[in-house]
Amino acid sequence: MNSYLLLLLSLLAIPTLAQPAKQTTYCNPIDLDYRYNFEQQNEGISxxxxxxxxxxxxxxxxxxxxxxxxxxxxxxxxxxxxxxxxxxxxxxxxxxxxxxxxxxxxxxxxxxxxxxxxxxxxxxxxxxxxxxxxxxxxxxxxxxxxxxxxxxxxxxxxxxxxxxxxxxxxxxxxxxxxxxxxxxxxxxxxxxxxxxxxxxxxxxxxxxxxxxxxxxxxxxxxxxxxxxxxxxxxxxxxxxxxxxxxxxxxxxxxxxxxxxxxxxxxxxxxxxxxxxxxxxxxxxxxxxxxxxxxxxxxxxxxxxxxxxxxxxxxxxxxxxxxxxxxxxxxxxxxxxxxxxxxxxxxxxxxxDTFTGWMLLNYKKPVTASSTLDTLQASFVNDENVRTFWATRNKPGETLTVDLGSEQTIRAVQVNYVDHKNTIFKTDASVYTQFRILGSADGKRWRTLADLTDTTRYGKRDRASAYVELSQPEKARYVRYEHVYTAGPYLAINGFRIFGKGTGNVPGVPAGLTAKRQPDDRNADLSWQPVPGAVGYNIRWGIAPDKLYQTYQFWADDPMGRPGRPFELRALNRGVPYYFAVEAFNENGVSALSPVVSDGFVKK
Missing domain, CATH: 2.115.10.20 (Glycosyl hydrolase domain; family 43)
Structure with missing residues (x-):
């Protein structure tokens, strides 16, 4: 065997390092190293x-x-x-x-x-x-x-x-x-x-x-x-x-x-x-x-x-x-x-652009390793940007979500809050690291994403960290494991888990009606509640084929509870509109309801 062939075989025997999978999706808010700056120092707020x-x-x-x-x-x-x-x-x-x-x-x-x-x-x-x-x-x-x-x-x-x-x-x-x-x-x-x-x-x-x-x-x-x-x-x-x-x-x-x-x-x-x-x-x-x-x-x-x-x-x-x-x-x-x-x-x-990955953990049971005052764990999955969980900032703190059954996980987003922060300048000490773990039984855990891997994820501050998994992962329990952020407290207002559930997609909403109020900048919309729906999208526009506007809300939101019309207040006087509604849950989105007119006649 010649020396060239020996060299070739030895090279083939060396294990290759896995290359990071290229990210193919994004999620708002934009994942960026937002800065601490002088504007906040003026008020003593960080x-x-x-x-x-x-x-x-x-x-x-x-x-x-x-x-x-x-x-x-x-x-x-x-x-x-x-x-x-x-x-x-x-x-x-x-x-x-x-x-x-x-x-x-x-x-x-x-x-x-x-x-x-x-x-x-x-x-x-x-x-x-x-x-x-x-x-x-x-x-x-x-x-x-x-x-x-x-x-x-x-x-x-x-x-x-x-x-x-x-x-x-x-x-x-x-x-x-x-x-x-x-x-x-x-x-x-x-x-x-x-x-x-x-x-x-x-x-x-x-x-x-x-x-x-x-x-x-x-x-x-x-x-x-x-x-x-x-x-x-x-x-x-x-x-x-x-x-x-x-x-x-x-x-x-x-x-x-x-x-x-x-x-x-x-x-x-x-x-x-x-x-x-x-x-x-x-x-x-x-x-x-x-x-x-x-x-x-x-x-x-x-x-x-x-x-x-x-x-x-x-x-x-x-x-x-x-x-x-x-x-x-x-x-x-x-x-x-x-x-x-x-x-x-x-x-x-x-x-063309929506992945179809649904939010899997809206108001699902969640537990925290510790809690500061009344800033409870359930605030991380209520989809309210103005409520948050907080604890002392130390490695090993966890949030664990029970999805109720095994689901397919595709991505997570972790949104941090600067609770009582003392940082007024972004420097090398300001960065974010955590791990995402998955489990079928809540006992045996495997790593789904590890932001301490700087080769794949870098080392930077990510106030709205969006992590697309390299491959789909099955799990019933999903855990955030804290490693590092700057500041005295760890606070999160959104731990969001995206993927596909294994249940049924909700049915098409029926009975949609739309009526303009005497103040025709407003309209009242009603429809029959859909069993199994977690939320709804109202879609509207100036023609049946131009339903470009969307108002998303949750089925348990007071704005859209059964028996109470949803008041839409974003319309232009003198303009006829068309409306439809779709229902969604963690398994997917229903077909769009039939499009209805608000009956408004332009004078």
Missing amino acids: YRSGADPVIIRHKDAYYMFVTIQGGYWRSTDLVNWKYITPSMWPMEDMCAPAAASVGDTLYLFQSTFQQRPILISTAPETGKLQFYNRWLPQLPKDIGPWDPALFHDPDTNKWYMYWGSSNVYPLFGAELDKNRQLTYADRNPANAYKPMFWLDPWVHGWERFGPNHADLVKPFVEGAWMTKHNGKYYLQYGAPGTEYNVYANGTYVGNSPLGPWEYAPYNPIAYHPGGYAVGCGHGNTFQDAYGNYWNTGTSWIGLVWAMERRMVMHPAGFDKTDQLYADTRFGDWPHKLPTRKWDTQNGPIAD
């Missing part, structure tokens, strides 16, 4: 937060810019985000930044009521930024530009800026002069801008403030963004305010970048008032490598502090009539990462 996301595709990667994070993130797959510390940053951190990619240059601008520069980079992956202009001229007091958006029209090579964050002022817009380094086209600041539109909550039900649009506080318009599609301009905005479940995105449509504007009767374009990660307002719309659109937004927690938030992204697109919409159906459950162009022309996008 918490991770992220809001007002802007994601853009630049060259061959995605860049994410977020309020007060001290830097930004880069990804090549929309799921693995690497934090980048920039070479330079403004004199204060950025709130609600604007970003745009034009040619080989990335442009970046912060919210301000003063004079601030536009920054640029031709190599943002390195963190190297430089000044494009030194100062954008100051506008009159209280005008801004706060919550700005930069827009370059590729067909005319003209530049524009949009901004606004107020319940007094409208959104504003201005043309920028490229020849004078993107300062205002009109040199007189008083004439440089003009109003785009105001909110009209007396006509647009979803623009009303408060939980489920039930507060009379004057709502806020903010978070401008511009998308051009088929020659039309879609000026998007967030409303009615970040602090409630109904934070959403809407759009006006025009034939030119500065209007005039026509309100889209199908608004809001992105709406997620029910579920775990509630709210999806103030973000942006971008395209991925396959040409698919996404809509990003801000999800409210408000638990440790009123402005505690996370970020979400939902599949979006234009249908065959150029209606812009984001699909938020099961919007905080696992969805497939894109591998091709979706069909947005002929129905809801989630038909």
Whole structure:
């Protein structure tokens, strides 16, 4: 036997290291190393937060810019985000930044009521930024530009800026002069801008403030963004305010970048008032490598502090009539990462992207190794982002869920709370590690996922850790075993287990009726309860084949108990609507009920 053959056989005898399975799904809130930052220090409050996301595709990667994070993130797959510390940053951190990619240059601008520069980079992956202009001229007091958006029209090579964050002022817009380094086209600041539109909550039900649009506080318009599609301009905005479940995105449509504007009767374009990660307002719309659109937004927690938030992204697109919409159906459950162009022309996008992995542990029995005060274990699976379990932060603490029978586990999500935290800076000591164990009998356990394996999972902070298992696993009992987080306490507001149950899918809801109230911004919906249903999705839209809006809620929620109609308060006056409902449980989703009209006749 020659030496070459001996070498070949010896190499074949060496056991190969298993390569980590590539993640094929994602789950909202976005799994990111959200930062501790100076905003929280000012109030003596310590918490991770992220809001007002802007994601853009630049060259061959995605860049994410977020309020007060001290830097930004880069990804090549929309799921693995690497934090980048920039070479330079403004004199204060950025709130609600604007970003745009034009040619080989990335442009970046912060919210301000003063004079601030536009920054640029031709190599943002390195963190190297430089000044494009030194100062954008100051506008009159209280005008801004706060919550700005930069827009370059590729067909005319003209530049524009949009901004606004107020319940007094409208959104504003201005043309920028490229020849004078993107300062205002009109040199007189008083004439440089003009109003785009105001909110009209007396006509647009979803623009009303408060939980489920039930507060009379004057709502806020903010978070401008511009998308051009088929020659039309879609000026998007967030409303009615970040602090409630109904934070959403809407759009006006025009034939030119500065209007005039026509309100889209199908608004809001992105709406997620029910579920775990509630709210999806103030973000942006971008395209991925396959040409698919996404809509990003801000999800409210408000638990440790009123402005505690996370970020979400939902599949979006234009249908065959150029209606812009984001699909938020099961919007905080696992969805497939894109591998091709979706069909947005002929129905809801989630038909292409939803994994069908159901939440297996809603209000199932759960026990904890220890508990702090009254912060009990059952709070981790009630799907309420504002309740949580807590204990002292030490390795070996556990949460154990009994699913009732053996189920197929596909993914888990662990969402942490900064309970009485003492951290005011993200550094090397801030990271997250845990193990997920499974068992058929609650006695013999095997590891389903191990986040101490830094080769596979890295070593980073994951406030909303989403872990897709490398293969389906059968288990009745699922356990979270704590290894490490920073801070004095371990607190979790969501231990979420996804997969497939072995029972029956609920039947199709029957007897759906929809009736508009005298205040036609509201509608009452009723149907017959479905045996075995854990929850329902109300789906609606402006045509029977445009049921793009979803309101998800649980069967034991007071809003939808049998004998009491579900009040939907997000409608536009004078617009006829169509409705359907589907039931779900841990085994799957029913077929959609027959579509019904609300009987509204447009006058």
